[in-house]
Amino acid sequence: MEKLPLAVVNWDSWRRKDGQLLVNGRSERDAGPKDMQQVYLIRRVVALGVAILVLFACFAGIRWTVGTVSSLRQELAAKPAPAPKVQRTKPKPPPPKPKPVVAWQPSHQDDVGDGDWHEYRIAGEIVDFAVAEATSTKSVKVWDINDGLTGSNSYSPEPSNVKAFDVEIAQANAASAKYFISVHIGSNGESGVIAFYSAQDEQSRLLAERLVSAVASSTPLPNKGAEEAKLYSIEQPRNKAAYRVLLEIGGTSEDIAYLSDPNNRKLVGSALAGVVNGLEP
Structure with a gap:
């Protein structure tokens, strides 16, 4: 199988005035099939990388959320339960002393x-x-x-x-x-x-x-x-x-x-x- 050369993208001038991507010094319009295969491969790698970054960000966000919730639960569990409200009643006056x-x-x-x-x-x-x-x-x-x-x-x-x-x-x-x-x-x-x-x-x-x-x-x-x-x-x-x-x-x-x-x-x-x-x- 013929080994395809890696595409070389001119990042300094990757777009011309007409908006065409340069591949090996040639625009997409002028590039051959082999050149375009390299373009498609690069695009897939980039898309895969973006997807991995998104998944990593989601995973990190989930871990942060779970950790935060767990910490809050621990803090709430560590706090003593509020004491029940005691309804204070006025003490009853002592019964009158019996008289002889x-x-x-x-x-x-x-x-x-x-x-x-x-x-x-x-x-x-x-x-x-x-x-x-x-x-x-x-x-x-x-x-x-x-x-x-x-x-x-x-x-x-x-x-x-x-x-x-x-x-x-x-x-x-x-x-x-x-x-x-x-x-x-x-x-x-x-x-x-x-x-x-x-x-x-x-x-x-x-x-x-x-x-x-x-x-x-x-x-x-x-x-x-x-x-x-x-x-x-x-x-x-x-x-x-x-x-x-x-x-x-x-x-x-x-x-x-x-x-x-x-x-x-x-x-x-x-x-x-x-x-x-x-x-x-």
Whole structure:
């Protein structure tokens, strides 16, 4: 087979004025078949080279795209997931502290002293002053003045008008009173303030002493302490309160004159309230 010579292209003047390609110094119009075969071969090689360059560029572009996507995926995977949003709610206020339930039993007697002296009114007003200031307690005034303004808790010889006492004690029990404080005005001729509690009731004795001390410290009435006594209103199981005390305030005409002043009754009520405001539920 005859070996064809390579075409020599004049790149410095590859186009003439008429736009013809020079092959071995001759234009395409004047070139022979052999010359044209060389031209076609060169064109194919050039086209193949261009195709290879295009494929290489596409391959490079694909690799770059894949690498970029992979890098982005790795970066996203390395980033910690956003923390879930926590819905903050306002803390609920603490429940209100329970208040101790105190049952106040004013005297309902009106059968001692002269016509201008009404024990149940004096005792009732002292309790009203105490309840108004005993804001740390749930106070219940148990008072029956519809069953007669008379009665006695003493067993000398027997209690009287127990119907009224039973009504008052039932009211205290219905309120689940933990503390039961009975307020009376004394008439035994001895000045001062004294409290009574049931026998062997040590916790009631301590409360009785605190109440007596508070009143004696706030008024001119002497402290006569606390004593055991069998009294109808503070007996168990009739009275279900854990602490049961009966107070007698005053006992002489001077004491009665002192308690006739509303300001002095307020002092007594404030002294009692000061004690019960410190009681545990």
